[in-house]
Amino acid sequence: MCGIIGLHLKVPALESELGALVAPMIECMGSRGTDSTGLAIFSTPVAAGRFRYSVRLDPADGPGDAESEMHALVEGLATATGHQVRCERIRPDGGVLEATDDVALVSHELNRLHPGAVVMGYGRSLEIIKDVGSPQEVCDRFQVRNRRGFQAIGHTRMATESAVTIDHSHPFAPTHDLAVVHNGSFSNPATVRRRLEEQGIAFVTDNDTEVAARLIGRELRRGSDIHAALKEVGNEMDGFYTLLVATDQEVAVVRDSFACKPLVVAETDEYVAFTSEYIAMTSLPGIETAHVFEPKPEEIHAWRRS
């Protein structure tokens, strides 16, 4: 199975409650999978020329104190990059660093300073939370209910085609301010992956969703909008999918040509909500009067931040 959720806020008034609104949605979708859980949270962007980096430290280093390790990284990175570095948030798995948007430089220095550290996602607005375990465990561990932001997408995984690790968990965030979650299974990921690798695109896992995410990332880097990028997924990839894709500007959904996997969308004046099952959105305020619908096969629905 796998469950997906998303919440795109249209009004700033709800931004302080984003985490409190999203946590019950993703916890409800634990019924569709508890192998791993992930969220992409989009909040007020950092300054131009700067990125947030969601950094996971290597647990093989021992129990270690994430706080002191992150502070050591801040100092080391600042010296190595010659730019100011700030620790925005300490998390049980590491934390969120704010640094220059030179991703290659930051990744290289991070790896030198702390071999095994992983950047799970980056961008001016994006933070990635992902871990193995149920949504209840992950929401508690990462204090999701306290989080603010203007948009979030999330995923509960029941693994069917590749290993259960943190790296294999959704969302996949292959380029800045892009996150992808997927319910379904692709049947030709290896073929598409070979084509992308020939173009110099590197992969972290053997997961099928990572292929779709990197294909979408390539299209966005080429200047396509999200609508065109999702069209390209339909052209290139076979299989069953409901895809929920978010950038710092937009959120969009598409289902495969048979609509094999579920998706419910609810829209009010205050938000657009996405869940695999209606039951996962019944905790939202104003859901009783929302416009609720199921996207038809191959229909791309997108909402842009105003």
Next chain:
Amino acid sequence: MATLMTSDARADGSSAATRIVLDCEELTTREINGALRTMKAGSRVTIANPSGRHNLAVGLFEHLDILIDGHAGYFIGGLGSGPDITVNGFVGWSVGENLMAGTIRVTGGASECAGASSHGGTVIIHGSASSRAGISLKGGTIVVGGDVGHMSGFMAQAGTMLVGGDAGHALGDSLYEAVIYVAGSISSLGSDAQLEDLTQSDVDTVRRLVDEAGFTHVSPEDVKRVASAKQLYNFDALKGQEY
């Protein structure tokens, strides 16, 4: 075991008899279905605050009058052979799946696979139904006021479907003996499905279904009849000899 509360359920006072209320905010699905299973024939029950809950009122044998008062989730009323169920809202996937007898009436729309594999009984959807409505129908009746999505009636073996609106692509693909009536347009017919002339018997059947559903927007003389061309019943060993 669940606490059962009784009250006069209908605010408009239309019901003189007392209805038993089972509240989803207080009871688990297992408790609700367990309570329903112990009730005597003729009992009147309201399931309150369903909020998209799955699997409500499944596998019941007695003739109960059940009102699910709100939007509900997957598999509502499935496997039933007795109750009359009304859902005051929309439902998720597979409402009335494997229904044997009784009636399920949904005032809103239904998601995919409405009435899938139902052997008997009637599923009435006042709104539209999504794709694969009536897939593998085995003798049940499905009446949809609005549209149905793609691949509806796929491999339907016996029974009747009436679509008051439009039908999506590949309607009635690989039909056996089931018959589908469509009041609106058909995006495309599936393999081995064909349009056939309407007989007086068809008109009578559609009129009975329209009356039972309470629809006023379907005129029985103006529907299209879709049934099997029966070209897929037997494997044709001489077909496609080029390979």
